Amino acid sequence: MEKAMAALSVILCITIIITGNLYWTHKYKSDDSKVSATAGDAANNNEENSSKKETENLTYTKNLPEVVANKIEKAIEEKKPLKFVIYGSSAVEEKDGSWSKVFKEALLDTYGEDVFDIHIIAEDGDRDSLDVSSDKSNLKVAELKPDLVLFEPFVLKNNGNVSTKSAEDVAQMVITSIEKANKDAIVMVQPSYPIYDTTYYPQHMESMRKSIESNGHYYLDHWENWPEIEDPKLKQYVEKGNNEPSSLGNEAWSSYLINEFISK
Structure with a gap:
């Protein structure tokens, strides 16, 4: 058992x-x-x-020139960020409230961090076309071998001290140096900020626009977003002394570019 x-x-x-x-x-x-x-x-x-x-x-790229839109779309599809340089006089300097800072942040917020690698390069103080030409300071842009450049060509800083022809030659020199560094680079040109009741400055800027476009480059005219040159309201868009845009000016400038690059 x-x-x-x-x-x-x-x-x-x-x-x-x-x-x-x-x-x-x-x-x-x-x-x-x-x-x-x-x-x-x-x-x-x-x-x-x-x-x-x-x-x-x-x-988002619907408002841009087709070749620019295609370059951005290719970067998105290939997941390879575009090196985007914003270059010009001290008017493009990145600081709190500046159009360049607002524009940069809008691009990164909208597209994400993987589409644009943005560099903002501003010449110091009152440096003009001849200063840039003499010491070749523009080469710091070419050294980056950018894919896309937004260039402000110093016309306001020239302040009548540089001939229209010389200013246009220097602008083309800057563009050529970029294209030599990267044959597929796209350069777009924009004016600096407008100033109330001026005569020669807008004439020089219009001549620059024609020169740029005749050479096959793109001109982004943010002046369309500002009051007319003869409109006293324009004085509210630029700080006293005409040294830089006011908050209204920075908003007019940045919102134009944001609308170009971020169509909604």
């Missing part, structure tokens, strides 16, 4: 061990499946969100 009971106990223990092993094996497999499913869902969600972001980004 004792032998029978001992045998029965052994069988019962073996049964419990086997049953427990089967239970835990099944549980682990079930938990693993849930973890895998959760990880898979997360990966799918990330892919969907990334794809949605790329699709949104592709819609």
